[in-house]
Amino acid sequence: MYLYHYFDKTIGPFVNLSDLPIDEAKSVLETIKLTKPNSQSAQRHDKYVEYRHNCENILRTEFAKKGGTMNRTSPHYMVIEHSPWLSTWFENCSYIKIPIEEFDLKTISFTYGDSMPAFSPTINDGKEYRKKLYTYDEILKVIEKYGLPQDWNDDGKYGPERYIETHIWSDETINKYRYQEENI
Template identity: 85%
Template sequence: MVVKIYLYHYFDKTIGPFVNLSELSIDEAKSILNTLKVTRPNSQCAQRHDKYVEYRHNCESIIRSEFKKKGGIINRKSPHYMVIEHSPWLSTWFENGTFIRIPIEEFDSMTISFTYGDSMPTFSPTIHDGREYRKKLYTYDEILKIIEKYGLPQDWNDDGKNGPERYIEAHVWSDETIDKYR
């Protein structure tokens, strides 16, 4: 049975889709986060800690390096972030939230990497729970096998009570398909 898979991108409709703090300097990104803490205090972004931008840059360096080792095609310094299928939790992140849903077939699978769960806790040096998918990056074919084994995290852990994985994160390393949806 063939199941159609969609990638979702959640965003604040007053800002627009595929706006990425990682494309800015650390100082610029921190300034925007500080502004969000004041102007949108109820958004998930406003809850980020003071070292978030540095941690994000470090995490992106890891996933970029791991994807290169797997032969992935990287056409961007930082990826566009999406998730496999709908995440009820992510749909609550923004005060004026909405999403874009794109069939995965529209992408070149060689330009997308995946983590089972958000990449930050996946590669966190503080999480040592021994789960198979911790500290691992996957290609499309590999993530399909992990989904077959564990299912979608949002189906068994949307509330986060069973660990940090609440969705499967997709890292899109190309603008080709994304530009059609901006």
Template identity: 75%
Template sequence: MYLYHFFDKSTGPFQNISDLSVDDAKAVLNGIKQTKPNSQCAQRHDKYVEYRRNCENIIRSEFIKKGGKISRTVPHYMVVEFSPWLSTWYENSEYIKIPVEEFDMNTLSFTYGDSMPTFSPTINDGREYRHQLYTYKEILKIIDKYGLPQDWNDDGKYGPERYIEVHVWSDETVGKYRHCTV
């Protein structure tokens, strides 16, 4: 299994707005809206930063309950396997592909789909993976049961899950790739 991180070539990999203050994160998003209006990130709503931080608080709390090892306040984001849809998010799209074995599995959590709709109070379709955070071993069972979302729902026709999101709660492996030129 490979974990993928998609990013804009002009900014480089693993640049997380959640590492910034709320005001600085909003300024970055506003800058993206001005300079890269065709990117998916430019389509985010005005309360995105607040919603993202709330979701990160939920997934961090849930991961701690499962015994996960956390050395970052907010995670780095990746996905399980290649996502055609995510590859279109940036005007100058690029990705890094890392074998999952390079990570300490105790620092990885997963949601079946993006964490924000997964934990959204407005999505209540009864699917077993809603409002659920998984460890590595747990997500393997969910993948066996449902497959990869990008294989059956890349266009979003069947719901918000288009990929499996990975939350990397450590800089250890990511640090090797942070300044990677691809």
């Protein structure tokens, strides 16, 4: 199994708005809207930073309940296997692909789909994987049952889950790959 991280080549990998103070993160997002209007990030709403911080608070709380190890306040974001949809998010898209074996699994959590809709109070479709965070062993069972979302819902026709989001709560492995990339 590989974990993928998609990013804009002109910005670089593993650059996270959540690592910044809220006002600074909002300013960066406004700059993206002006300078990269065709990117997915430019489409984010005005309250995105606050919603992201709230979602990360939920992720931290849920991961702590499962005994996860968090060496960061906010996670690095990756996905399980290639996501064709995410590969279109950036004007100068590139990616980093890392074998999951290189990570300490106690520092990784997962949501089936993006964490924002997974924990959204407005999505109440009764799917069993909503409002749930998973450990590695748990997500393997969910994948066995439902498959990878990008295989059956890459276009979003069947709901918001288009990939399995991976939350990396450590810089250890990330730092080894921060300056490596493959072109799509």
